[in-house]
Amino acid sequence: MHTTVEIANAVLTKMQALVSGEVLSYLESVLMSELRGIELEVNALSNVEDEASKYMERFLAAKTIEGCSPKTIRYYKATLTRALEAIKKPIIRISSDDLRTYLSEYPIGNNAGSITVDNVRRILSSFFSWLEDENHILKSPARRIKKIRSKRTVKSVYSDEDLIALTDACSCKRDLAIINLLSSTGMRIGELVSLNREDVDLNRRECIVLGKGNKERVVYFDATTKLHLNNYLQERSDNDAALFCSLTKPSSRLQVSGVELRLRSLGTKAGVKHVHPHKFRRTLATKAIGKGMPIEQVQKLLGHQKIDTTLMYAMVDQDNVRDSHRRYIC
Structure with missing residues:
Protein backbone atom coordinates (compact mmCIF):
# COMPACT_ATOMS: atom_id res chain seq x y z
CA MET A 1 0.00 0.00 0.00
CA LYS A 139 -25.89 1.60 29.33
CA SER A 140 -26.94 -0.73 26.51
CA PRO A 141 -28.44 1.19 23.55
CA ALA A 142 -30.47 -1.93 22.73
CA ARG A 143 -32.55 -1.66 25.91
CA ARG A 144 -35.15 0.58 24.30
CA ILE A 145 -35.58 -1.55 21.20
CA LYS A 146 -38.54 -3.85 21.67
CA LYS A 147 -39.11 -7.28 20.21
CA ILE A 148 -40.07 -7.10 16.55
CA ARG A 149 -43.49 -8.57 15.96
CA SER A 150 -43.81 -11.21 13.31
CA LYS A 151 -46.70 -13.06 11.77
CA ARG A 152 -47.18 -16.46 13.37
CA THR A 153 -47.67 -19.03 10.65
CA VAL A 154 -49.37 -22.32 11.39
CA LYS A 155 -46.78 -25.01 10.75
CA SER A 156 -47.94 -28.48 9.87
CA VAL A 157 -47.34 -31.67 11.84
CA TYR A 158 -47.37 -35.30 10.79
CA SER A 159 -50.70 -37.07 10.96
CA ASP A 160 -50.91 -40.67 12.18
CA GLU A 161 -51.42 -41.66 8.55
CA ASP A 162 -48.25 -39.79 7.54
CA LEU A 163 -46.17 -41.66 10.11
CA ILE A 164 -47.58 -45.02 9.02
CA ALA A 165 -46.87 -44.19 5.37
CA LEU A 166 -43.27 -43.20 6.20
CA THR A 167 -42.59 -46.41 8.12
CA ASP A 168 -44.15 -48.45 5.31
CA ALA A 169 -41.79 -46.75 2.85
CA CYS A 170 -38.70 -47.88 4.78
CA SER A 171 -36.68 -50.59 3.09
CA CYS A 172 -34.12 -51.14 5.87
CA LYS A 173 -34.13 -51.61 9.64
CA ARG A 174 -31.99 -48.54 10.24
CA ASP A 175 -34.52 -46.15 8.67
CA LEU A 176 -37.35 -47.73 10.66
CA ALA A 177 -35.39 -47.20 13.85
CA ILE A 178 -34.62 -43.57 12.96
CA ILE A 179 -38.22 -42.63 12.18
CA ASN A 180 -39.57 -44.29 15.29
CA LEU A 181 -36.90 -42.78 17.54
CA LEU A 182 -37.53 -39.27 16.18
CA SER A 183 -41.30 -39.55 16.48
CA SER A 184 -41.35 -41.05 19.99
CA THR A 185 -38.65 -38.86 21.61
CA GLY A 186 -38.88 -35.54 19.75
CA MET A 187 -35.08 -35.21 19.94
CA ARG A 188 -33.19 -32.80 17.70
CA ILE A 189 -31.53 -34.14 14.56
CA GLY A 190 -28.11 -33.13 15.92
CA GLU A 191 -28.82 -35.10 19.09
CA LEU A 192 -29.82 -38.13 17.04
CA VAL A 193 -26.64 -38.35 14.98
CA SER A 194 -24.47 -37.76 18.08
CA LEU A 195 -25.91 -40.77 19.91
CA ASN A 196 -23.66 -43.74 20.66
CA ARG A 197 -24.79 -47.29 21.32
CA GLU A 198 -23.85 -46.97 24.99
CA ASP A 199 -26.21 -43.99 25.37
CA VAL A 200 -29.24 -46.22 24.78
CA ASP A 201 -30.88 -48.38 27.46
CA LEU A 202 -33.27 -50.71 25.66
CA ASN A 203 -34.57 -52.28 28.87
CA ARG A 204 -35.59 -48.95 30.37
CA ARG A 205 -36.58 -47.59 26.94
CA GLU A 206 -34.58 -44.40 27.35
CA CYS A 207 -31.42 -42.74 26.10
CA ILE A 208 -29.19 -39.86 27.13
CA VAL A 209 -28.80 -37.07 24.56
CA LEU A 210 -26.43 -34.11 24.55
CA GLY A 211 -28.52 -31.03 23.84
CA LYS A 212 -27.84 -27.35 23.33
CA GLY A 213 -25.32 -25.84 25.71
CA ASN A 214 -23.76 -29.31 26.14
CA LYS A 215 -26.53 -30.21 28.58
CA GLU A 216 -27.44 -33.86 28.96
CA ARG A 217 -31.03 -34.98 29.36
CA VAL A 218 -32.92 -38.25 29.32
CA VAL A 219 -35.50 -38.93 26.61
CA TYR A 220 -37.88 -41.86 26.41
CA PHE A 221 -39.16 -44.06 23.60
CA ASP A 222 -42.00 -46.52 23.16
CA ALA A 223 -42.05 -50.29 22.81
CA THR A 224 -42.25 -50.16 19.01
CA THR A 225 -39.09 -48.04 18.88
CA LYS A 226 -37.36 -50.48 21.22
CA LEU A 227 -38.22 -53.34 18.86
CA HIS A 228 -36.90 -51.55 15.76
CA LEU A 229 -33.73 -50.37 17.53
CA ASN A 230 -33.02 -53.89 18.75
CA ASN A 231 -33.58 -55.37 15.27
CA TYR A 232 -31.26 -52.79 13.72
CA LEU A 233 -28.47 -53.25 16.26
CA GLN A 234 -28.62 -57.06 16.01
CA GLU A 235 -27.97 -56.95 12.26
CA ARG A 236 -24.96 -54.63 12.67
CA SER A 237 -21.60 -56.39 12.27
CA ASP A 238 -19.33 -53.36 12.64
CA ASN A 239 -17.63 -52.07 15.79
CA ASP A 240 -18.51 -48.40 15.31
CA ALA A 241 -19.61 -46.74 18.54
CA ALA A 242 -22.22 -44.61 16.72
CA LEU A 243 -25.85 -45.64 17.12
CA PHE A 244 -26.64 -44.86 13.49
CA CYS A 245 -24.16 -45.53 10.69
CA SER A 246 -24.09 -45.26 6.92
CA LEU A 247 -25.31 -48.23 4.91
CA THR A 248 -22.21 -48.27 2.70
CA LYS A 249 -18.97 -49.98 3.68
CA PRO A 250 -16.85 -49.09 5.49
CA SER A 251 -19.54 -47.82 7.83
CA SER A 252 -19.25 -44.38 9.42
CA ARG A 253 -21.37 -42.22 11.70
CA LEU A 254 -24.47 -40.93 9.95
CA GLN A 255 -24.44 -37.14 9.52
CA VAL A 256 -27.28 -34.59 9.71
CA SER A 257 -27.30 -34.12 5.93
CA GLY A 258 -27.53 -37.88 5.43
CA VAL A 259 -30.62 -38.15 7.64
CA GLU A 260 -32.27 -35.15 5.95
CA LEU A 261 -31.70 -36.60 2.47
CA ARG A 262 -32.97 -40.01 3.54
CA LEU A 263 -36.15 -38.57 5.07
CA ARG A 264 -36.90 -36.48 1.97
CA SER A 265 -36.47 -39.58 -0.16
CA LEU A 266 -38.83 -41.56 2.08
CA GLY A 267 -41.34 -38.70 1.99
CA THR A 268 -41.35 -38.73 -1.81
CA LYS A 269 -41.78 -42.49 -1.85
CA ALA A 270 -44.58 -42.39 0.74
CA GLY A 271 -46.36 -39.40 -0.79
CA VAL A 272 -45.91 -37.30 2.35
CA LYS A 273 -45.14 -33.62 1.77
CA HIS A 274 -42.52 -31.52 3.57
CA VAL A 275 -40.72 -34.33 5.39
CA HIS A 276 -37.87 -33.09 7.57
CA PRO A 277 -36.46 -34.07 11.00
CA HIS A 278 -37.70 -31.06 12.97
CA LYS A 279 -41.30 -31.80 12.03
CA PHE A 280 -41.15 -34.93 14.24
CA ARG A 281 -40.23 -32.69 17.18
CA ARG A 282 -43.13 -30.32 16.55
CA THR A 283 -45.50 -33.25 16.12
CA LEU A 284 -44.51 -34.75 19.47
CA ALA A 285 -44.99 -31.45 21.30
CA THR A 286 -48.39 -30.88 19.71
CA LYS A 287 -49.64 -34.37 20.54
CA ALA A 288 -48.30 -34.26 24.09
CA ILE A 289 -50.03 -30.97 24.90
CA GLY A 290 -53.19 -32.04 23.08
CA LYS A 291 -53.42 -35.13 25.27
CA GLY A 292 -53.00 -33.09 28.45
CA MET A 293 -49.29 -33.42 29.24
CA PRO A 294 -48.26 -30.45 31.45
CA ILE A 295 -46.36 -27.86 29.44
CA GLU A 296 -43.52 -27.90 31.99
CA GLN A 297 -42.97 -31.61 31.36
CA VAL A 298 -43.04 -31.09 27.58
CA GLN A 299 -40.45 -28.35 28.07
CA LYS A 300 -38.17 -30.74 29.97
CA LEU A 301 -38.72 -33.52 27.44
CA LEU A 302 -37.68 -31.25 24.56
CA GLY A 303 -34.80 -29.67 26.47
CA HIS A 304 -35.97 -26.05 26.21
CA GLN A 305 -34.60 -23.46 28.60
CA LYS A 306 -37.64 -21.20 28.24
CA ILE A 307 -41.24 -22.34 28.26
CA ASP A 308 -42.09 -19.77 25.56
CA THR A 309 -39.98 -21.81 23.14
CA THR A 310 -42.02 -24.91 23.92
CA LEU A 311 -45.25 -23.04 23.24
CA MET A 312 -43.91 -21.93 19.85
CA TYR A 313 -43.24 -25.55 18.87
CA ALA A 314 -46.59 -26.87 20.04
CA MET A 315 -49.48 -26.18 17.72
CA VAL A 316 -52.92 -26.24 19.32
CA ASP A 317 -54.97 -28.90 17.59
CA GLN A 318 -58.20 -27.40 16.23
CA ASP A 319 -60.17 -30.54 17.06
CA ASN A 320 -59.20 -30.10 20.72
CA VAL A 321 -60.37 -26.49 20.61
CA ARG A 322 -63.74 -27.59 19.20
CA ASP A 323 -64.13 -30.38 21.78
CA SER A 324 -63.23 -28.04 24.63
CA HIS A 325 -65.73 -25.46 23.39
CA ARG A 326 -68.48 -28.06 23.41
CA ARG A 327 -67.42 -29.32 26.84
CA TYR A 328 -66.99 -26.01 28.66
CA ILE A 329 -69.18 -23.51 26.80
CA CYS A 330 -72.02 -25.20 24.90
Missing part, protein backbone atom coordinates in the same frame (compact mmCIF):
# COMPACT_ATOMS: atom_id res chain seq x y z
CA HIS A 2 1.43 3.38 -1.04
CA THR A 3 2.02 6.12 1.55
CA THR A 4 0.58 9.65 1.28
CA VAL A 5 3.97 11.06 0.21
CA GLU A 6 4.45 8.37 -2.47
CA ILE A 7 1.03 9.05 -3.99
CA ALA A 8 1.64 12.83 -4.01
CA ASN A 9 5.09 12.42 -5.64
CA ALA A 10 3.66 10.12 -8.33
CA VAL A 11 1.00 12.71 -9.25
CA LEU A 12 3.48 15.61 -9.22
CA THR A 13 5.95 13.71 -11.42
CA LYS A 14 3.25 13.22 -14.08
CA MET A 15 2.08 16.84 -13.86
CA GLN A 16 5.43 18.68 -13.83
CA ALA A 17 5.74 18.71 -17.61
CA LEU A 18 2.28 20.28 -17.97
CA VAL A 19 2.23 23.03 -15.32
CA SER A 20 4.55 25.76 -14.10
CA GLY A 21 6.66 25.51 -10.96
CA GLU A 22 4.36 27.85 -9.01
CA VAL A 23 1.24 25.86 -9.91
CA LEU A 24 3.10 22.63 -9.18
CA SER A 25 4.02 23.89 -5.71
CA TYR A 26 0.40 24.83 -5.01
CA LEU A 27 -0.77 21.45 -6.31
CA GLU A 28 1.67 19.73 -3.95
CA SER A 29 0.27 21.55 -0.91
CA VAL A 30 -3.33 20.75 -1.90
CA LEU A 31 -2.51 17.10 -2.52
CA MET A 32 -0.74 16.65 0.78
CA SER A 33 -3.54 18.33 2.70
CA GLU A 34 -6.29 16.23 1.11
CA LEU A 35 -4.39 12.95 1.29
CA ARG A 36 -3.50 13.47 4.96
CA GLY A 37 -7.17 14.09 5.70
CA ILE A 38 -8.10 10.83 3.99
CA GLU A 39 -5.28 9.06 5.85
CA LEU A 40 -6.61 10.30 9.20
CA GLU A 41 -10.13 9.11 8.34
CA VAL A 42 -8.84 5.67 7.34
CA ASN A 43 -6.79 5.37 10.53
CA ALA A 44 -9.76 6.43 12.65
CA LEU A 45 -11.99 3.86 10.95
CA SER A 46 -9.30 1.20 11.45
CA ASN A 47 -9.14 2.01 15.16
CA VAL A 48 -12.92 1.71 15.42
CA GLU A 49 -12.84 -1.69 13.71
CA ASP A 50 -9.98 -2.90 15.94
CA GLU A 51 -11.85 -1.84 19.07
CA ALA A 52 -15.10 -3.48 17.93
CA SER A 53 -13.25 -6.66 16.96
CA LYS A 54 -11.58 -6.82 20.38
CA TYR A 55 -14.88 -6.53 22.26
CA MET A 56 -16.62 -8.94 19.91
CA GLU A 57 -13.99 -11.66 20.39
CA ARG A 58 -14.30 -11.33 24.17
CA PHE A 59 -18.08 -11.56 23.93
CA LEU A 60 -17.89 -14.68 21.74
CA ALA A 61 -15.42 -16.25 24.18
CA ALA A 62 -17.93 -15.65 26.98
CA LYS A 63 -20.70 -17.25 24.92
CA THR A 64 -18.48 -20.25 24.20
CA ILE A 65 -17.87 -20.73 27.92
CA GLU A 66 -21.64 -20.56 28.46
CA GLY A 67 -22.01 -23.56 26.17
CA CYS A 68 -23.02 -22.09 22.81
CA SER A 69 -22.26 -24.41 19.91
CA PRO A 70 -19.65 -23.55 17.25
CA LYS A 71 -22.48 -23.03 14.76
CA THR A 72 -24.15 -20.49 17.07
CA ILE A 73 -20.83 -18.69 17.65
CA ARG A 74 -20.29 -18.40 13.89
CA TYR A 75 -23.80 -16.96 13.46
CA TYR A 76 -23.22 -14.46 16.28
CA LYS A 77 -19.89 -13.38 14.80
CA ALA A 78 -21.24 -12.93 11.26
CA THR A 79 -24.26 -10.95 12.53
CA LEU A 80 -22.22 -8.66 14.78
CA THR A 81 -19.50 -8.09 12.19
CA ARG A 82 -22.04 -7.05 9.58
CA ALA A 83 -23.81 -4.68 12.00
CA LEU A 84 -20.67 -3.00 13.35
CA GLU A 85 -19.20 -2.54 9.87
CA ALA A 86 -22.44 -0.91 8.73
CA ILE A 87 -22.75 1.46 11.71
CA LYS A 88 -19.06 2.50 11.63
CA LYS A 89 -18.93 4.11 15.06
CA PRO A 90 -16.90 3.48 18.20
CA ILE A 91 -18.74 1.08 20.50
CA ILE A 92 -19.30 3.71 23.20
CA ARG A 93 -20.89 6.11 20.69
CA ILE A 94 -23.44 3.70 19.19
CA SER A 95 -26.94 4.89 20.11
CA SER A 96 -30.42 3.40 20.12
CA ASP A 97 -31.18 5.39 16.95
CA ASP A 98 -28.15 3.84 15.22
CA LEU A 99 -29.46 0.37 16.00
CA ARG A 100 -33.02 1.26 14.97
CA THR A 101 -31.79 2.63 11.65
CA TYR A 102 -29.71 -0.47 11.01
CA LEU A 103 -32.59 -2.83 11.83
CA SER A 104 -35.10 -0.83 9.78
CA GLU A 105 -32.82 -0.94 6.72
CA TYR A 106 -31.73 -4.56 7.22
CA PRO A 107 -34.63 -6.18 5.29
CA ILE A 108 -33.97 -3.99 2.22
CA GLY A 109 -30.47 -5.24 1.49
CA ASN A 110 -30.88 -8.76 2.84
CA ASN A 111 -34.38 -9.71 1.69
CA ALA A 112 -35.10 -10.69 5.30
CA GLY A 113 -38.38 -11.19 7.11
CA SER A 114 -39.37 -9.93 10.54
CA ILE A 115 -38.26 -13.15 12.28
CA THR A 116 -34.73 -12.80 10.88
CA VAL A 117 -34.57 -9.11 11.80
CA ASP A 118 -35.69 -9.93 15.35
CA ASN A 119 -32.93 -12.54 15.58
CA VAL A 120 -30.44 -9.80 14.64
CA ARG A 121 -31.99 -7.51 17.29
CA ARG A 122 -31.70 -10.26 19.89
CA ILE A 123 -27.99 -10.83 19.14
CA LEU A 124 -27.24 -7.10 19.26
CA SER A 125 -29.13 -6.86 22.55
CA SER A 126 -27.12 -9.75 23.98
CA PHE A 127 -23.83 -8.16 22.87
CA PHE A 128 -24.55 -4.70 24.29
CA SER A 129 -25.96 -6.14 27.52
CA TRP A 130 -22.68 -8.01 27.93
CA LEU A 131 -20.75 -4.79 27.30
CA GLU A 132 -22.82 -3.10 30.00
CA ASP A 133 -22.36 -5.96 32.47
CA GLU A 134 -18.60 -5.88 31.87
CA ASN A 135 -18.54 -2.08 32.42
CA HIS A 136 -17.31 -1.36 28.89
CA ILE A 137 -20.31 0.92 28.29
CA LEU A 138 -22.56 2.78 30.71
